[in-house]
Amino acid sequence: MKRLPESTAFLSVTQLGDALRRRTFSSLELTEFFLERLDRIGTRLNAVVTVTADLARAQARRADAEIAAGHWRGPLHGIPYGAKDLLDTAGIRTTWGAAPFRDRVPRDNATVIARLEAAGAVLAAKLAMIELAGGGDYHMAGAAFTGPARNPWDPRRWTGGSSSGPGAAVAAGLVGFAIGSETWGSIVNPSTWCGIAGLRPTYGRVSRAGAMALSWTMDKLGPMARRIGDLGWILAAIAGSDPRDASALPGRFRPHRIPARLEGVRLGYFPVTSLPASSPVREPYRQALALFRRLGATLAATSLPDLPYGAAASLILGAEGASAFEPLLDSPAVHLLSDPRQSTGLFAGAEIKAVDYLRAFRFRRAAQQHFAAYMENFDALVHPGASSLPPLADLPFDQQEKHPVPGAKAKPAHPPAKKRKPNNYQLGGAGNLLGLPAVAVNMGFVRPAAQVGKAEPPPMPVGLEIVGAPLAEARLLAIAGAFEAAAGWYRHHPHLAV
Amino acid sequence: MTRRRLAQMGLALLGAAPWKLAAVPPAKDNSAAPPELPSGQLPAYKKDVAGQARQASSLKKFPLGYDYEPDFVFSAIPARLRRRRQ
Numbered sequence: 001m002k003r004l005p006e007s008t009a010f011l012s013v014t015q016l017g018d019a020l021r022r023r024t025f026s027s028l029e030l031t032e033f034f035l036e037r038l039d040r041i042g043t044r045l046n047a048v049v050t051v052t053a054d055l056a057r058a059q060a061r062r063a064d065a066e067i068a069a070g071h072w073r074g075p076l077h078g079i080p081y082g083a084k085d086l087l088d089t090a091g092i093r094t095t096w097g098a099a100p101f102r103d104r105v106p107r108d109n110a111t112v113i114a115r116l117e118a119a120g121a122v123l124a125a126k127l128a129m130i131e132l133a134g135g136g137d138y139h140m141a142g143a144a145f146t147g148p149a150r151n152p153w154d155p156r157r158w159t160g161g162s163s164s165g166p167g168a169a170v171a172a173g174l175v176g177f178a179i180g181s182e183t184w185g186s187i188v189n190p191s192t193w194c195g196i197a198g199l200r201p202t203y204g205r206v207s208r209a210g211a212m213a214l215s216w217t218m219d220k221l222g223p224m225a226r227r228i229g230d231l232g233w234i235l236a237a238i239a240g241s242d243p244r245d246a247s248a249l250p251g252r253f254r255p256h257r258i259p260a261r262l263e264g265v266r267l268g269y270f271p272v273t274s275l276p277a278s279s280p281v282r283e284p285y286r287q288a289l290a291l292f293r294r295l296g297a298t299l300a301a302t303s304l305p306d307l308p309y310g311a312a313a314s315l316i317l318g319a320e321g322a323s324a325f326e327p328l329l330d331s332p333a334v335h336l337l338s339d340p341r342q343s344t345g346l347f348a349g350a351e352i353k354a355v356d357y358l359r360a361f362r363f364r365r366a367a368q369q370h371f372a373a374y375m376e377n378f379d380a381l382v383h384p385g386a387s388s389l390p391p392l393a394d395l396p397f398d399q400q401e402k403h404p405v406p407g408a409k410a411k412p413a414h415p416p417a418k419k420r421k422p423n424n425y426q427l428g429g430a431g432n433l434l435g436l437p438a439v440a441v442n443m444g445f446v447r448p449a450a451q452v453g454k455a456e457p458p459p460m461p462v463g464l465e466i467v468g469a470p471l472a473e474a475r476l477l478a479i480a481g482a483f484e485a486a487a488g489w490y491r492h493h494p495h496l497a498v
Numbered sequence: 499m500t501r502r503r504l505a506q507m508g509l510a511l512l513g514a515a516p517w518k519l520a521a522v523p524p525a526k527d528n529s530a531a532p533p534e535l536p537s538g539q540l541p542a543y544k545k546d547v548a549g550q551a552r553q554a555s556s557l558k559k560f561p562l563g564y565d566y567e568p569d570f571v572f573s574a575i576p577a578r579l580r581r582r583r584q
Contacts, residue, residue, distance in 0.1 A: 137546075246577065307560070311553035318550060334534065344539045347532050348546030356554035362562045365569060 002026075004033045009173025010493045013079055013230035016176050020067060020078045027067070027078030030176075031060040031122055034080045037174045038125050041496055045155065046147040047168035049085045049095055050126040056080060059122040066120065075233040077120030079176040082169045085126040086133060086181060086212035087113055087221070096212045097162075098131035099145040100333035110210025111245065112179055112221055112238045119237040124175055127165030131337055133186060134162040135214045135321040136345030140396045143339035148393040151194060152494040154458050158393040160190035160386070166224045167194035172496060177225040177234055181211060183218045184313060184432045188465050191224055191440035192385030195461025195492070197484070198224045199231040199477070201239070202470045203435025205253070209244030215320040216247075217361075218313070218432055227490055228441055228481040229258055235473060249471075256474040258481030263296035265479060268378040270427075271301050279387040281462045284444035288464055288483070292382070295486055297479075302381070305370050310429035312367070315352055315360040322349030368434050375469045380479055383427050385440050385463040389448055431467050438467045441480040442489040461489070 002025055011019070020027055035053050042048035063078035088094050088106035095102045113123065128146045130138055141148035141158035149164030151157040152172035159167040163180030167190030170178050180187045182200045191198025199222045206221045213219065223234035232255025241250040272286050293299060325346055328334050334343045375381075391400045431438050445459035464483070468476045484490055531543050573580065 246580070308553070308556045311556045314553050315550065315557070329532075329534070332534075335536070340536070340539055341542065344535065344542045345546055347535055348543055348550065350532075351547050352550055353554070356550070356557070359554065359557050359562065361569060362567055363557050363560055365567065366560065366562060 001032060002029050004029060008033060009037060010226060011176075012227040013075060013176050013225060013233060014227070016079050017075045017077065020063075021072065027060040027063040027080075027122060028057065030078065031056050031080050031124060034124050034175055037172070038082075038169070041152075041172055042125065042169060042174050045150040045152060045168045045172060046144075047128050047149055047159075047165045047172070047174065048082075048125050049097070049128050049146055049165070050093060052089070052092055052123050052125060055092070056122050056124040059117070063120050063122060073118075073120035074237070076116065076237055078122060079120075080122040080124040081116065082125040082127040082166060082175040082178045083113060083123060084129050084163050084166050084178070084180050086129060087126075087179060088210035089113055089123065089126065092126065094126065094212075095145070096132055097129035097144045097146065099336040099338065100328060100331075102145055106210070108210060111207040111242050111248075113210070115238045116179075121237070125169065127163075127169050127175075127178060129165055130162035130186075131339070131342060132321075132325065133181060133183060133212065133214045134342075135183075135317070135325065136342035136347075136349065138339045139341045139398065140339055141391065141393045143337075143342060145338055150393050151390055151460070152496060153195065153460050156392055156394070156457075157390040157460065158193070160193035160390055162186040163190050163224065167191060167196065170194065170196045170224050170226060171494060173226075173493065177223055177230055179221060179234075179238070180224045181219060181221050182432070183215050183220070183317060185428050187220075187222050187224060188385050188428070188438055188440045188463075192463030192465070193390040193461065195442045195445075195463065195489070195494075196224055196226055196440075197228045197231055197442070197480070197490075198222065198440040199235060199473065200431070200438045201235060201473055202249075202437045204247045204249040205235070205239050205437070205471070205473070207238075207240070207242035207245040207248040209242055209248075213324045215317045215324070217320065218317055218435075220435070228439065228477055228484045229255075231439070232256075232474070232477050253473065256478045258478055258485065260482065260485070261296045262292065262479060262482050265297040266377065266379045267292055267297050267299050267479070268302040268381045269299055270303060270381075270383045274303070275384065275387050279384075280389055280446045280448070281384045281387055281443075284446060284462050285384050285464070288382070288443040288487070291483065291486055295482055300377070302378070304426050304430060305367075305374050307367050307370060307430075308363075309367060309426060309433050312360040312363045313429045313433040315356055316364070316433070318345070318349035319352040319357040322346050322352070326350070364433055367430070371430065371434055371436075372469070380466050380468045380472070380476055381427065382464055382466050384443070385465040389446060389460045389462070427465065427467060434470075436467055436470060437473045437476055438465055439473075439476045439480040440465055441484050443483075443487065444489055445492070458495075461492075
């Protein structure tokens with residue numbers, strides 16, 4: 001069997017697919033290559049729950065036979081991928097990242113898994129995640145029975161969550177792509193901190209049948225990959241109506257061509273000064289905005305309509321999460337969760353009054369109308385996906401060191417009179433409450449400040465979040481793809497010392 | 499006559515078994531923390547519940563009127579039958 005070079009690990013889906021069609025290597029050779037990396041690197045990064053080696057080899061052999069016979073199923077044919085371990089896989093344990101469910105073996109495949117199989121993709125691994133997708137909240141990266149997922153750019157740091165395994169596995173080149181899920185931040189956040197491309201589709205774009213339910217009206221499934229262009233091909237394979245999920249919208253998805261320029265594109269951005277003064281992402285964000293201008297986009301400073309998106313999203317997520325996990329809350333197994341913060345939050349969510357939940361739901365409709373009118377001014381909104389660098393993986397979030405950037409002010413000279421949540425919190429709350437699509441794309445690297453007497457830490461990726469109107473995924477991918485190509489950050493890969 | 503007794507009589511008239519009411523657990527006291535919660539988690543629990551109350555209160559500032567809410571449409575056709583029609 002052919003031994004593939006290390007650089008194969010960081011090829012895009014499109015490049016891998018081209019190589020398979022040209023017979024540069026076979027799907028089985030590619031699968032063995034990724035299986036070895038999943039075993040050698042994935043376990044050290046705590047990125048993997050189950051390596052599905054037997055299934056992967058069988059699917060890869062079938063892909064090779066079909067491609068050899070001239071039956072090419074499309075861009076994902078023969079490409080190994082990983083699925084967040086909340087997607088049911090027939091006969092293969094699906095643990096939801098949580099100790100109480102570590103022996104749970106479903107009978108059927110989730111719709112997304114079945115659709116990827118139909119597209120010829122090869123399931124190589126079930127990937128780690130924050131337990132229960134962080135439904136009850138969590139206070140440490142180790143809120144998973146697999147331990148804290150480690151960031152391939154610096155394994156002392158966390159990947160972000162809750163799609164922590166997909167973030168690590170894609171960035172480290174352990175799979176061709178991955179499927180994650182987002183209820184509030186779980187695709188955008190790890191994509192940002194792992195320096196990869198991520199897509200949170202419009203609510204309803206992708207069927208959730210066979211996925212763990214955390215919030216029936218906020219859960220979304222979406223792709224995570226090394227290049228923006230890959231996301232469109234993956235979404236095309238998994239989108240569409242499904243009789244098993246009443247929320248799944250009809251209609252196929254077709255990606256747009258990624259343009260070289262962005263003339264005529266109207267971008268709303270939150271000013272750099274809206275970020276905390278000590279935020280290490282200020283300078284990369286400033287440079288990203290300048291690049292959008294050079295690409296021909298029209299930029300206008302803006303701020304979100306001042307509405308309590310976060311409050312409404314929290315109440316809906318809290319009440320639905322407590323209901324979804326009610327059997328667990330009634331069982332002693334709830335105390336097997338790795339982070340006690342989870343059960344505390346779920347128990348508290350059970351105390352949300354029905355009238356408050358319903359008010360949040362009714363507010364959501366009103367906010368949707370406000371937001372639709374606001375978005376008529378823009379094709380998309382841009383903002384950093386996170387205003388900080390990933391925390392250290394082995395310390396609780398409230399015991400983290402500060403990461404000041406040299407020259408940054410400790411406090412703003414004139415603190416705002418009214419304390420407001422940061423814009424990425426507001427944008428995340430609004431985007432997930434209203435079911436809006438978002439794309440995460442790498443916008444550069446920041447080297448954390450060195451601690452006295454310690455070696456200089458490696459630079460960490462920082463990301464941009466691009467949010468649009470419902471069903472605007474193709475436009476968002478075109479904008480993000482043009483930015484990605486011009487910025488060129490995708491050429492950088494982590495140096496894995498394992 | 500208590501509400502419970504009235505309910506028992508109503509169910510008896512409908513042919514249901516009134517003893518089944520005994521299986522219904524008593525209403526939970528929402529002012530207290532769940533007994534399953536370890537005492538060490540009580541402060542965080544109380545903070546969460548208070549935060550939820552604040553969030554609910556912040557939403558009350560937005561008048562929502564009396565309009566019919568299309569998001570709360572119940573379908574009389576069971577989901578399985580609806581799927582067959584698709």
